[in-house]
Amino acid sequence: MRVTVIGCSGSFPGPDSPASSYLVEADGFSMLLDIGNGSIGSLQRFHGVLDIDAVCISHLHPDHCLDLTVYWIARTYCPGGPAPRIPVYGPEGTAEHMIKAYELEPNPGMTDTFEFRPFEPGPFALGPFTVTTALMNHPVEAYGLRIEHGGKVLTYSGDTGRSDVLVRLARDADLFLCEAGFEDRPDLPPDMHLTGREAGEHAQRAGAARLVLTHLLPWNDPAETLAEAKASGFGGPIELAEVGARYEL
Numbered sequence: 001m002r003v004t005v006i007g008c009s010g011s012f013p014g015p016d017s018p019a020s021s022y023l024v025e026a027d028g029f030s031m032l033l034d035i036g037n038g039s040i041g042s043l044q045r046f047h048g049v050l051d052i053d054a055v056c057i058s059h060l061h062p063d064h065c066l067d068l069t070v071y072w073i074a075r076t077y078c079p080g081g082p083a084p085r086i087p088v089y090g091p092e093g094t095a096e097h098m099i100k101a102y103e104l105e106p107n108p109g110m111t112d113t114f115e116f117r118p119f120e121p122g123p124f125a126l127g128p129f130t131v132t133t134a135l136m137n138h139p140v141e142a143y144g145l146r147i148e149h150g151g152k153v154l155t156y157s158g159d160t161g162r163s164d165v166l167v168r169l170a171r172d173a174d175l176f177l178c179e180a181g182f183e184d185r186p187d188l189p190p191d192m193h194l195t196g197r198e199a200g201e202h203a204q205r206a207g208a209a210r211l212v213l214t215h216l217l218p219w220n221d222p223a224e225t226l227a228e229a230k231a232s233g234f235g236g237p238i239e240l241a242e243v244g245a246r247y248e249l
């Protein structure tokens with residue numbers, strides 16, 4: 001599978017990146033993990049805007065979901081006629097949340113364009129991928145995702161505080177895309193975000209092969225986040241996510 005970083009800014013878009021979004025492709029099937037603010041613009045630098053077969057939304061904070069509203073326009077009103085209806089996986093209430101954000105009438109809402117489905121608890125097939133989700137530690141219903149294809153594993157944390165469940169979800173992952181939204185400071189709120197050091201510790205415990213730090217907040221110093229992760233004891237390669245970075249697994 002191939003993973004492309006479309007947006008990796010945490011909590012709000014930064015000068016060089018939209019908020020969270022990652023393109024995952026295999027066997028001609030393309031899906032977006034998260035669709036945060038600005039991601040639909042960035043997507044067009046790397047991929048046909050309509051050539052998406054599924055969207056997975058980790059949680060309903062705007063930096064992870066809000067561009068689904070404008071993506072609805074792109075797919076519904078494109079000049080060649082509406083693009084095929086695609087599944088959108090997310091927490092309970094995703095459809096209602098999006099309708100409200102757009103101020104659409106609930107019937108039909110966005111259902112002619114998107115087939116909204118709640119995440120299934122066990123592993124499920126999505127195109128050529130096997131997807132496993134797990135609840136993370138965040139103030140709202142938020143999921144981490146494990147995507148498997150051809151014996152390779154991508155794990156994406158979404159947003160989370162420290163989590164043993166995340167360690168299990170990232171077990172032996174070839175690529176662990178882990179949020180590092182906090183810089184190490186005293187009195188950080190629990191069950192919100194991870195620091196670079198904590199991301200590294202989760203990767204170490206999971207036995208992940210490679211760690212990419214993401215959800216980088218514009219007011220943080222990325223060099224500090226990277227240094228924290230490198231001091232965590234994780235033995236594999238660590239890097240900061242960047243728009244356009246591609247990983248072949």
Ligand SMILES: [Zn+2]
Nearest residue numbers: 011061063159
């Ligand atoms: Zn976030």
Ligand SMILES: [Zn+2]
Nearest residue numbers: 059061138159
């Ligand atoms: Zn969040």
